[in-house]
Amino acid sequence: MRKKLVEFRNVSFRYGDEGPWVLKNCSFEIYENEWVAIIGHNGSGKSTIAKLLNGLLFPQEGEIIIDGKQVNEASIWSIRKEVGMVFQNPDNQFVGATVQDDVAFGMENRGVPRDEMKKRITETLSAVRMQDYRLIEPHRLSGGQKQRVAIASVLAISPKVLILDEATAMLDPSGRKEIMDTVGSIQHLNGLSLITITHDLQEVVQADRVIVMNSGEIWKEALPREIFREKDALRKIGLDVPFVAILADELKQAGVNLQAAPLNHEELLEDLWTLHSKT
Amino acid sequence: MDITFKNVTYIYQQNTPFAHKAIEDLSFHVESGSILAVIGHTGSGKSTLIQHLNGLSVPTEGEVSIGEYRLSKDHKLKDMKELRSRVGVVFQYPEHQLFEETVAKDIAFGPQNFDVPESEINRRIKEIIPAVGLPESILERSPFDLSGGQMRRVAIAGVLAVKPDVLVLDEPTAGLDPRGQKEIMDMFYKLHKEQGLTTVLVTHSMEDALKYADRILILNKGTKFMEGTPEEVFEQKEALQSVQLDVPESVQFLSKFEKRFGHAIPFQKQSVEEIAQTIQQIIKGAESR
Numbered sequence: 140m141r142k143k144l145v146e147f148r149n150v151s152f153r154y155g156d157e158g159p160w161v162l163k164n165c166s167f168e169i170y171e172n173e174w175v176a177i178i179g180h181n182g183s184g185k186s187t188i189a190k191l192l193n194g195l196l197f198p199q200e201g202e203i204i205i206d207g208k209q210v211n212e213a214s215i216w217s218i219r220k221e222v223g224m225v226f227q228n229p230d231n232q233f234v235g236a237t238v239q240d241d242v243a244f245g246m247e248n249r250g251v252p253r254d255e256m257k258k259r260i261t262e263t264l265s266a267v268r269m270q271d272y273r274l275i276e277p278h279r280l281s282g283g284q285k286q287r288v289a290i291a292s293v294l295a296i297s298p299k300v301l302i303l304d305e306a307t308a309m310l311d312p313s314g315r316k317e318i319m320d321t322v323g324s325i326q327h328l329n330g331l332s333l334i335t336i337t338h339d340l341q342e343v344v345q346a347d348r349v350i351v352m353n354s355g356e357i358w359k360e361a362l363p364r365e366i367f368r369e370k371d372a373l374r375k376i377g378l379d380v381p382f383v384a385i386l387a388d389e390l391k392q393a394g395v396n397l398q399a400a401p402l403n404h405e406e407l408l409e410d411l412w413t414l415h416s417k418t
Numbered sequence: 419m420d421i422t423f424k425n426v427t428y429i430y431q432q433n434t435p436f437a438h439k440a441i442e443d444l445s446f447h448v449e450s451g452s453i454l455a456v457i458g459h460t461g462s463g464k465s466t467l468i469q470h471l472n473g474l475s476v477p478t479e480g481e482v483s484i485g486e487y488r489l490s491k492d493h494k495l496k497d498m499k500e501l502r503s504r505v506g507v508v509f510q511y512p513e514h515q516l517f518e519e520t521v522a523k524d525i526a527f528g529p530q531n532f533d534v535p536e537s538e539i540n541r542r543i544k545e546i547i548p549a550v551g552l553p554e555s556i557l558e559r560s561p562f563d564l565s566g567g568q569m570r571r572v573a574i575a576g577v578l579a580v581k582p583d584v585l586v587l588d589e590p591t592a593g594l595d596p597r598g599q600k601e602i603m604d605m606f607y608k609l610h611k612e613q614g615l616t617t618v619l620v621t622h623s624m625e626d627a628l629k630y631a632d633r634i635l636i637l638n639k640g641t642k643f644m645e646g647t648p649e650e651v652f653e654q655k656e657a658l659q660s661v662q663l664d665v666p667e668s669v670q671f672l673s674k675f676e677k678r679f680g681h682a683i684p685f686q687k688q689s690v691e692e693i694a695q696t697i698q699q700i701i702k703g704a705e706s707r
Contacts, residue, residue: 179595180595180596180597180598181565181566181567181594181595181598182565227593281460281461283460284460305593308592308593309592338595338596377595377596377597377598378595378596378597379596379597381667382667382668382671382690383667383671385690386668386671386690386693386694389690389691389693389694389695390694390697390698392691392694393691393694393695393697393698394698394702395694395697395698395701404670404671404674405674407671408674408675408678411675411678411679411697411701412678412679414701415679415700415701
């Protein structure tokens, strides 16, 4: 049986005692070696979920369980060993004087032996293609490069749960794809729970499961394919639909008898090819 | 206002060991009233280009002209302030620049610096607030109590309140959700049309460049890599990929379609609906054969 690594039980949260509820009675589970994308418009509560996951915030109602442990004041230090987080703005998460110092920082705090640290620095910096920048000062890097280092720093502490909170938002499209491929392969190697909080449709397509947030509530939880069928409903809650889903829809309107809802160009072309060669 | 770069080179910290050429021999022209999209990677010279548009940087070699203003190393403008009142720059994450107690005071800060009379400022604020999609009730609130999207609109209103002729947008939709991105771009497009602005849009989004720009300038390592209409530029898929830039998704799909079916569907900025109809005809053609 798959191990449950993250569980939200009827979680509600608001900032202050008077504020509006940012999360309302949210429940979901995430398993090991599973990639879950959380999508939603700005202010839908998705980043609050990330902050609750490693005890940056605590819920007023409900419980959050990480790898069998409830998140509370007493457990946050052990929870934070399990939950690695990369945020949107890389400037806010740099501490080291050089790239390799920065990657080492998290490991130093966790008492990783020196030889192991050196090995992991090389591994993770290569994984994000920053191995040539080991001795560079962070302020000399571009935003995208900084973010790659931030991802390497988190991967270096080998957490069980990795959260990317719009972490690729500042990268260019090809950089974004490389990062997603990288974290995808590391996820499978280590059996990580990967949680990507994103607007990027490509990241949603790659996920095993999608949780759609709207106004603090879970609006839907399903496979990417099922989510993108709800084209009009997604638009209504401020989200976008991939080009391929829009084109598939238009093709059906034009009388092309497509079999399934395609998730990418290749699936759609395959389907069209089948129709094309029938005669 | 017309914008012309003529053989512009810019070197940071010239004659020092740190000298660094950010732009080299760059020439292009933006026609008054049009939208130019500037695309390129980090370090391609986009930011340096922007700094030349309102005199934050002056060319090391060559000449920049913006309307009647000329900037070159031998011709320093006497009145840089006047140029800056004509060229409004919306920097990346402009909401980080908010600082005043109220939204109204923050918007007024720009025009006050250009000596616009108080009564005229108030008139402009009344006009701009609905144009950027904000309610008038927001004017007396602190800009720091607003949502991210609202803060960005306030910051943009502050640039518009100076009434520039040229609008320079540096990744104006970064960090917004899809709806916010579309709203902001549609807002700029409307302002551009209504006020007859000349707009320079720096973006990573090929989709936005395709949708809004009249012409596209692609920078690579400080030089012009390509220039043309969206149709002309996005036809050059291989060349763009050689500098790690993607073409819009619709163009990518058409090229994959051609490879698979041996049928070229030329890209002419057609809608998804039109693409679907063309594909339908190709498939139907096969069925009736």
